[in-house]
Amino acid sequence: MIPIIKPLMDEAEANAAARVILSGWVTQGPEVAAFEKDFAAYTGAAHATAVSNCTTGLHLALLVAGVKAGDEVITVSHSYIATANSILYCGAKPVFVDVDADTMNMDPALIEAAITPKTKAILVVHQIGMPADMARIMPIARQHGLKVIEDAACAVGAELLWDGEWQKVGRVWGDVAVFSFHPRKIVSTGDGGMITTPHADWDAQFRLLRQHGMSVPDTVRHKANTVIFEEHPIMGYNYRMTDIQAAVGREQLKRLPGVVARRREIADRYRERLADAQWLGMPAEPAWARSNWQSFSVRLPDQADQREVMQAMLDKGISTRRGIMCAHREKVYSGSPLHAPLQNSEISQDKRIILPLYVQMTDADIDAVTDGLKKATK
Numbered sequence: 311m312i313p314i315i316k317p318l319m320d321e322a323e324a325n326a327a328a329r330v331i332l333s334g335w336v337t338q339g340p341e342v343a344a345f346e347k348d349f350a351a352y353t354g355a356a357h358a359t360a361v362s363n364c365t366t367g368l369h370l371a372l373l374v375a376g377v378k379a380g381d382e383v384i385t386v387s388h389s390y391i392a393t394a395n396s397i398l399y400c401g402a403k404p405v406f407v408d409v410d411a412d413t414m415n416m417d418p419a420l421i422e423a424a425i426t427p428k429t430k431a432i433l434v435v436h437q438i439g440m441p442a443d444m445a446r447i448m449p450i451a452r453q454h455g456l457k458v459i460e461d462a463a464c465a466v467g468a469e470l471l472w473d474g475e476w477q478k479v480g481r482v483w484g485d486v487a488v489f490s491f492h493p494r495k496i497v498s499t500g501d502g503g504m505i506t507t508p509h510a511d512w513d514a515q516f517r518l519l520r521q522h523g524m525s526v527p528d529t530v531r532h533k534a535n536t537v538i539f540e541e542h543p544i545m546g547y548n549y550r551m552t553d554i555q556a557a558v559g560r561e562q563l564k565r566l567p568g569v570v571a572r573r574r575e576i577a578d579r580y581r582e583r584l585a586d587a588q589w590l591g592m593p594a595e596p597a598w599a600r601s602n603w604q605s606f607s608v609r610l611p612d613q614a615d616q617r618e619v620m621q622a623m624l625d626k627g628i629s630t631r632r633g634i635m636c637a638h639r640e641k642v643y644s645g646s647p648l649h650a651p652l653q654n655s656e657i658s659q660d661k662r663i664i665l666p667l668y669v670q671m672t673d674a675d676i677d678a679v680t681d682g683l684k685k686a687t688k
């Protein structure tokens with residue numbers, strides 16, 4: 311059986327968790343601070359704040375961007391539903407624009423027509439690890455005074471060519487980026503998230519908001535030799551990460567460069583092995599982008615039945631997933647303002663499938679997938 315993904319964790323992660331459990335400090339303490347430092351160093355971000363998951367991180371990012379009830383946020387429907395939900399958490403409305411058919415990322419040409427006097431921000435997704443076209447999105451955002459939030463849930467290790475150099479997602483080309491450490495992503499802490507930003511004042515707000523709006527963190531009170539009384543100047547949330555998760559995350563981060571390199575090799579082999587299957591569409595990687603290949607998504611021919619192809623592969627012991635789902639087709643979003651037809655988003659959900667991709671895959675596994683896919687679609 312070839313699964314869609316296999317987590318890469320062993321004694322290194324287990325020992326890190328054990329070390330924290332035996333240390334006497336298990337939440338938002340020294341390990342979280344160290345993980346934030348490691349993560350900022352890896353991405354090149356000025357500031358990094360750990361949170362409980364990517365969805366809570368997106369909520370805080372939108373709040374600090376000033377998104378309030380009645381505002382509009384331009385985003386894509388073609389994403390995990392948490393992207394749009396984080397906008398609803400603020401009482402704001404997601405305004406969906408379509409994606410580019412080949413990169414599956416927000417089509418910058420459609421943004422301007424979606425802007426209204428109520429638009430506050432753009433929530434752009436680096437979908438399944440492919441960087442979005444920030445060089446075209448940022449000038450539009452700045453011209454209209456919009457904040458830009460990057461949903462980088464799947465994109466740790468992905469890179470964008472910016473000012474003539476390759477920069478990591480999370481360095482932040484907009485105002486803030488948010489990552490997920492769910493096991494379906496490339497770095498996992500079980501659950502977990504990270505917010506990176508170039509703005510020191512935003513980072514200070516994230517730290518307040520993730521811990522009940524409390525003015526003095528536990529770590530500071532614990533070390534003080536004078537009594538300190540904390541205050542709660544604003545309403546916050548409990549969006550903390552535990553030290554157990556952070557210690558696991560630090561081990562995962564050490565593996566990341568090797569993991570990304572291997573994932574790129576596997577993606578290359580997929581392309582090579584599928585080169586003779588002209589009826590299949592390969593994922594596009596623009597010259598200015600380097601995906602981390604969190605997922606490898608293939609476009610099926612128009613006449614192919616997605617479910618039948620997936621079933622034929624499953625019968626051969628190969629697990630696949632359908633394309634990224636569209637939020638606007640879910641009941642929660644049936645009343646959302648849809649600015650334009652979302653044709654590419656819908657086609658991508660209905661006519662793409664995601665292939666297995668994990669570093670423990672052998673070349674024989676990859677070939678079994680490509681052979682199975684060709685037979686199931688020819």
Ligand SMILES: *Cc1c(COP(=O)(O)O)cnc(C)c1O
Binds near residue numbers: 490
């Ligand atoms: C996984 C994912 C999320 C949600 O991440 P959690 O850590 O599970 O909250 C949000 N956006 C995108 C694009 C995702 O893929």
